[in-house]
Amino acid sequence: MDLVEAKISDISLTNVGFAVFLKTKDDSDSRVVPIFIGPLETHSITSVLDGTKPPRPMTHDLMTVLLTTLNVSIIKISIEEIIDNTFYAKITLRKDEDVIILDARPSDSIALALRANAPIYLAKKVIEEAGIEMKDEEIPGESIAREKISQLPKTQLEILQESLNNALKTEDYETAARIRDQIKKLIENS
DSSP, X not given: OOEEEEEEEEEEEETTEEEEEEEETTOOOOEEEEEEEOHXXXXXXXXXXXXXXXXXXXXXXXXXXXXXXXXXXXXXXXXXXXXXXXEEEEEEEEETTEEEEEEEOHHHHHHHHHHHTOOEEEEHHHHHHHOEXXXXXXXSXXXXXXXXXXXXXXXXXXXXXXXXXXXXXXXXXXXXXXHHHHHHHHHHHO
């Protein structure tokens, strides 16, 4: 499989929900690949990018600790194909001399790769199929970086996302689940 190393270009709130935008690490290709992800996965990825730590381990944090405790390392993650508009990823692990390849969602794969400082790869055929040409000054959506959020008027979705983040930080998972469902309904109806 022909893979190129990638990096996160942006995480944005688009008109259809949250998306992580990946591009080649060496910037050799001006296209970005948008992968739509859920609000919980968005929170998981942005918390690593922002350097924020929850008071208790979240799912991806726990998975990373579990792998480390078992002496398993993440070698890389790769987003290798698109089938029926769904992206498919692989997580490549090493345990001693054994290499293990797991099928995974791209959002989970990216969240784990960031925590393990593992490289992210895109198949060239994925870039060809899903890549969107972007100029440097273009922003794919409304970036959800903290400094940009404060400058934007808050939409209902942003208010719900903020409430979801607060519920997760305080480990109020019942409220978080209700808010998650409200976000899904809002996105489906928009």
